Amino acid sequence: ETGMFAFVSGVGTATGLAVKDYLMERKIIMMGMSAGSRHWVEPPNKYMFNTYPLYLGDAQVLSQYAVSNLSFKRIAIAYANDDYGKQGLEGAQWQLAKFGIELVEHIPMNVADTDMKPYIMKFRKAKAEAVLLFVNPGQVARLIGTGKAMKFEPQWMTTTTCGDVPLMMAITKGLYAGTILASFGMMDPGLIGIGNIEDVNNPTHPLMKKYYNDAYKKFAAKEERWGLTFAAGIGFVEPFVEALKRVGRDLTREKLVAELEKMDNFQGIMGRVSYKPFDANDPLCRIGQQEVFIGQATKDAKTKVLTYWNKTEYIPMGK
Template sequence: MKRFLALLCVAILAVTMAVGVTQAAVPGITDNQVTIGAFQDQSGAAAVVGINMRKGMEAYFNWVNARGGVNGRKIKFIVEDDGFQAARAIAATKKLVEQDKVFALVGTLGTPGVAATIDYIMEKQIPSIYQGTGISALAYPPKKYFFPVQPNYISEGRIVATYVVDNLKMKRIAVACEQTDIGTEGLRGVREQLAIYKMEPVEVVNFGAADVDFSSQILKLMRAKPEAVIIYSTIKPAAGFLKQAKVMGLEAQFLTTYVNADPIQMPGLAGDACVGLIAPGWVPVLGNDADSTKYLEIYQATYPKEMPSAFAAAGFIAGEVFCEGLKRAGKNPTREGLIAAMESLRDWDGTMAKGITYTPEFRSGKASMYFMRFAKPKFEEGSVEVVSDWIKLKI
């Protein structure tokens, strides 16, 4: 009996050591599994986003795993709930990295958590793909282990400026910006891109996030006679600005950020003043095309009869981009190999992910957006029409 026990101990030891050795080779990679993880708010202020993003990712990974995984390895995705708090996101990240030994972080969510874990992730050299936040600190300056997908306001501002100059053929461009990160970063992007065309804004006006009166700003703009006015703000002041501009007779092509491209809220707040407004989008609109059908099919295989939200689409895209990188990293992926593979993406299209580009110097990921126009003063069939193809960011 004693001898049997001793043998058993030796056997267990040998097995654990063998497992330990393969794990030590590349963290999170075994012969048939890749372990990845993320912190996503499931119970706090951004739970609506976190829960749906998780659904999108899980649906995509289920589909990939049902087809044998990536290069023969199935994907195991661990979600830690951080309650939208930095302190808990740090604990979650450390747990994922040190205990679960994840290969990469995919789809981490929330400005506080992402901002608080940048230094740790850089120090531990963990590839981090897709962060659910628009902070530009991730892409400017570029960071080796960070691959943001969601557009930040700087690259969005550059794409909007490109669209106005190249597609609308307008030269007199003014910017109205809210004094928050949306406004300052959006303005920076517009300026950077116009500088490439050797142009600059004809006028820039500022307002506060809680302002309700924009008359002095609109008068200033009317004197500058702009052809296009880009409004960089959250949805409430943007709608208020549009309404007042209509009353005061400021005639120009209005554009705004993707954050405000809400087909229900925008007409609700601005009424008929939103007709003609153009805004970019980065998550493809669901239509009758092959990609939309495929996306719905994949999503509904896990969540039958449920329509995916925009956040689920974001999660889906996170999953797609990671799996493409993993595929390109080859049969024996390493963390450095994954990074090299990610940097080989050039204007890559997946099912929902479109126009993804990474280089060692360029880390905005989403290098293209399409534009849509509000056509009707309330939300109904055809109230928002797509007016452009994918517009690429010129770098």
Template sequence: MRFAKVLLCALLSCFGGVLAGEAGVTANSILIGMTAPFSGPNGAYGLDMKRVIQAYFRQINEAGGIDGRMLSLRVLDDGYETERAVANTKALIDTEKVFALLASYGSSPTTAAMNEAFGIARVPLIGAISGADSIRQSPKEHPNNRYMFNLRASYANETEALVHHLVSLGIKNIAVLYQNDGFGKSGLEGVVSALKKHQLTPSAVATVERNSVDVAQAVQQIAAVNPQAVIMVTLYKPTAAFVRAMKKADQLPQFMTLSPVGAELLVQELGEAARGIGISQVMPSPWSDTTRLAHEYQKLIGPQGKPSYYGLEAYAMARVLVEAIRKTGKEPTREGLVNALESMHNLDLGGYRVSYSANERRGSGFVDLTVIGPDGRIMR
């Protein structure tokens, strides 16, 4: 009788261990976490990404899921605030017990979450709207970076493309407006570095606080040098406020900005005043009828959907995650997911390639230059 009880306990213990499995994974589901701004001045960015990811997860689930497991997305609103992003990440890992993280937003929030939460917990994050070097460092030298998998090109890639274009046009008087946070400072460093290659320095540098549109002092500082061009490392609301104020001050430089601005949102905010603004992009055109990735994205959101660069990037992030989970095998684990991602060498998503290795987390170096044309059209 005693032997039978011992055997029963051993079997139950073994069976319980199998049932427990990896956090966020059950026999019929896989739970993914996401923290991003869904409210406040930058909420439109996160909402666009969330809609696309949820639509793609539905598509995967309707086709049978991944080895019979249905994907679900748990989202938390961080308002593009670093402390909230870190708290949300910890809650997603410790309380919600997500398997992995997807589509973070912002340089400072993502860097802090990596160093204080998901890197320590060894939970992989796939995709971040950030080109900061802080989340692209070598995992060998910075162990927390092992769990950060970027898709988009870096701010250094974007700013180099912008500076090279301006200098090739004979423009040398280049000022910089940057957002006072990790995003803006990383972009500023990229501009300064790119200008240095042409024996140039910024003619003026001014800043605007995160989640603020108070650009009066910045306009005064930059207008004082009558710049030929201004590179704006800012999001769409402060960018729009700055452009309006500069034009009101009879300043008409060539305005250039980086991909995080969100071209479609900038057009909505500025209207016809957005015409002529140059924007570096880190994804192919979401309106393309020749790029397979864009075509499949358009099909996903349907004829009533509004294509956007943010939406296409979220789709690419989700595609990489699903591909990696499939590569982990019948019983997904976080370490298995990391290994699967590291084995992705030159993964072709359909006109957009992503590569990782044991010591490389950059994903892609793709940069395209666009300009806002008549009627708000984004032109190459």
């Protein structure tokens, strides 16, 4: 065959949606998009395979931890006024409703917003004990920094999008320490243990060590930084590579799809990934990873493991 065989690890929801229909019409496999959007699985497409845990799940697990582990009842959220943020809001409301709790404040933010003082004032007025941050890393940094300056320091909690702790510590000048975050991998909480510390830049995970030596050291550009962000690109397509190996040299798209559909609890450097035979009425047949764990940023830019893997609940559109 000639042309494009597959499109893998594309970054962003809007950019992915812009090409999804084009790729699906041509039966080109779309694999491991770098965004946790529900649009990858609902409606499901035969040639679309999600890997990234959905943002809905991040919000569920963070909200669950805030209530059950930290005994917080006054929870707020700052969310991007887009697909990413709105799914975070939906997941938080879904989970908190199980406890009979409503958000004390929920504030949409636009990409161009830079003045965080009005938002901090609203969170403080609402007496928020924890604030979920479903915004971009730059706005996370501004909110935490402005909160510090205004002497408002709740328990900040954020998403897998801001899971690269060394990077976040750098852009916040250390203020990210203590932030609780959802994580999709690059470390195994079961091996590390709750309460123990992991340094993603000096990983204990055998596969992370392998990828550092075999991928980063050999192929990364001189200015490229090793860490969670670099390794995530590998993690998103590990199931694709595994399926390629299983098919062997007599490769076709249909054979690759068939092998991916057999995948059950495959695990590389992320959580467990499973697919099922295509069913146009079942988003879970293409959902991939449905588990995340909770960590906390330490002062020395490492991650303290707070939970083991938590399986998230799929929330259909319109529920």
